[in-house]
Amino acid sequence: MAALLVAAGRGLRAGDGEPKQYRLVNGRPVLAHALMPFLAEPAIERVAVVIGEGDEARYANAIAGLDSARLVAPTLGGETRQASVRRGLLALSRAGFDGIVLVHDAARPFVSRAQISAAIHRLGAGDLAAIPAMPVTDTIKRTDTSGHVAETPPRDQLVSVQTPQAFRFGPLLEAHEAAAAALQHGFTDDAALMEWAGHTVATFRGDPANVKLTHAEDFLRANARHGAVLVTRVGTGYDVHAFGPGDHVWLGGVRIGHDQGVVAHSDGDVGLHALTDALLGALADGDIGTHFPPSDPQWRGAASAQFLAFAAQRVRERGGRIDHLDLTIVCEAPKVGPHREAIRAEIAAITGVAIGKVAIKATTSERMGFTGRREGLAALATATIRLPEED
Ligand SMILES: Nc1ccn([C@@H]2O[C@H](COP(=O)(O)OP(=O)(O)OP(=O)(O)O)[C@@H](O)[C@H]2O)c(=O)n1
Ligand SMILES: C[C@](O)(CO)[C@H](O)COP(=O)(O)O
Numbered sequence: 051m052a053a054l055l056v057a058a059g060r061g062l063r064a065g066d067g068e069p070k071q072y073r074l075v076n077g078r079p080v081l082a083h084a085l086m087p088f089l090a091e092p093a094i095e096r097v098a099v100v101i102g103e104g105d106e107a108r109y110a111n112a113i114a115g116l117d118s119a120r121l122v123a124p125t126l127g128g129e130t131r132q133a134s135v136r137r138g139l140l141a142l143s144r145a146g147f148d149g150i151v152l153v154h155d156a157a158r159p160f161v162s163r164a165q166i167s168a169a170i171h172r173l174g175a176g177d178l179a180a181i182p183a184m185p186v187t188d189t190i191k192r193t194d195t196s197g198h199v200a201e202t203p204p205r206d207q208l209v210s211v212q213t214p215q216a217f218r219f220g221p222l223l224e225a226h227e228a229a230a231a232a233l234q235h236g237f238t239d240d241a242a243l244m245e246w247a248g249h250t251v252a253t254f255r256g257d258p259a260n261v262k263l264t265h266a267e268d269f270l271r272a273n274a275r276h277g278a279v280l281v282t283r284v285g286t287g288y289d290v291h292a293f294g295p296g297d298h299v300w301l302g303g304v305r306i307g308h309d310q311g312v313v314a315h316s317d318g319d320v321g322l323h324a325l326t327d328a329l330l331g332a333l334a335d336g337d338i339g340t341h342f343p344p345s346d347p348q349w350r351g352a353a354s355a356q357f358l359a360f361a362a363q364r365v366r367e368r369g370g371r372i373d374h375l376d377l378t379i380v381c382e383a384p385k386v387g388p389h390r391e392a393i394r395a396e397i398a399a400i401t402g403v404a405i406g407k408v409a410i411k412a413t414t415s416e417r418m419g420f421t422g423r424r425e426g427l428a429a430l431a432t433a434t435i436r437l438p439e440e441d
Contacts, residue, residue, distance in 0.1 A: 058127020285331025
């Protein structure tokens with residue numbers, strides 16, 4: 051018996067950053083969570099993983115520390131899940147495998163030993179294919195291309211299906227080969243391929259906990275469900291730039307006309323720089339110069355939005371969320387008040403947090419100090435985030 055885990059997707063719906071199967075849930079890569087119950091099942095002789103091109107180092111990092119005795123060398127995946135499964139099956143076939151194969155999404159880290167066992171036993175009853183299915187609790191509609199309801203199928207016949215899906219290896223590989231030869235590339239699970247090939251697919255009860263991580267917010271729920279306690283962490287940031295020749299400044303991602311510019315390597319946005327450092331501070335993840343060294347020519351004139359977006363993404367990649375961003379800008383001029391709402395909206399858009407969680411304040415320094423003498427401007431920021439406790 052073999053398990054085939056598909057992990058070659060890019061996780062586009064989960065947002066920018068690492069492919070989702072390599073992100074951490076409760077301090078461990080999603081792929082490692084998904085692999086462990088298969089590696090612990092004595093009936094499974096080999097476990098094969100299909101990975102994306104260029105993911106070799108991520109894969110090595112994800113499996114480090116796992117019991118890898120039954121893990122075979124990874125295979126490179128294809129453009130679609132269907133293509134990736136086919137490549138994995140062909141690799142198993144080349145290695146002489148025949149028997150029962152359990153196909154599983156690496157993006158389902160909460161698969162249990164009980165589900166694996168149920169898949170194996172359901173197939174043992176003489177079927178060619180057996181899949182975990184959950185009755186749907188919402189009413190499901192079919193809509194037409196204009197978004198109007200075309201049909202309401204009877205709910206008592208509808209189920210949503212999960213993985214691991216269990217198959218007799220030979221018929222599954224044949225179905226994949228036949229679909230590839232017929233240029234049928236749109237199957238979203240392997241059971242659908244077997245149905246297309248004319249086979250009967252049995253079902254067994256799925257597990258509501260066995261969710262597929264698809265969107266960024268699924269990671270928050272995953273950490274919570276996994277028992278990870280989210281703790282509040284606070285970071286602060288500070289930045290200054292001297293005024294210089296020019297006709298505008300960038301503040302909080304907004305271009306503001308002014309009789310001077312700022313002297314800076316990037317666009318010199320003190321607001322976004324302070325916020326970036328506040329987020330990195332809350333993460334204990336270096337500072338803006340660690341990740342975007344001023345000595346690196348690629349950041350010359352760079353839009354600072356990308357620095358802040360990067361820091362916000364680092365929070366999400368660690369399974370965290372941004373609770374609040376508070377920015378104070380210190381200058382005699384330009385006046386910040388007229389731009390306050392535009393700046394809040396811009397920061398909310400860059401970080402992906404609700405505008406109600408972004409505060410912008412401004413003050414002069416009463417003509418004292420370098421800001422008071424109109425030599426430059428400064429910003430202070432506080433970021434409040436929540437991270438899994440063990441992180
Ligand atoms: N070309 C692909 C596409 C998907 N998968 C895998 O199939 C599983 C289910 O796919 P999905 O959730 O759609 O993952 P992604 O394709 O990565 O996500 P997205 O569609 O958001 O990019 C995941 O474990 C994914 O890594 C794969 O191996 N090869
Ligand atoms: C295989 C699957 O997980 C069963 O629910 C699902 O069809 C995968 O779909 P995706 O769009 O590739 O995430």
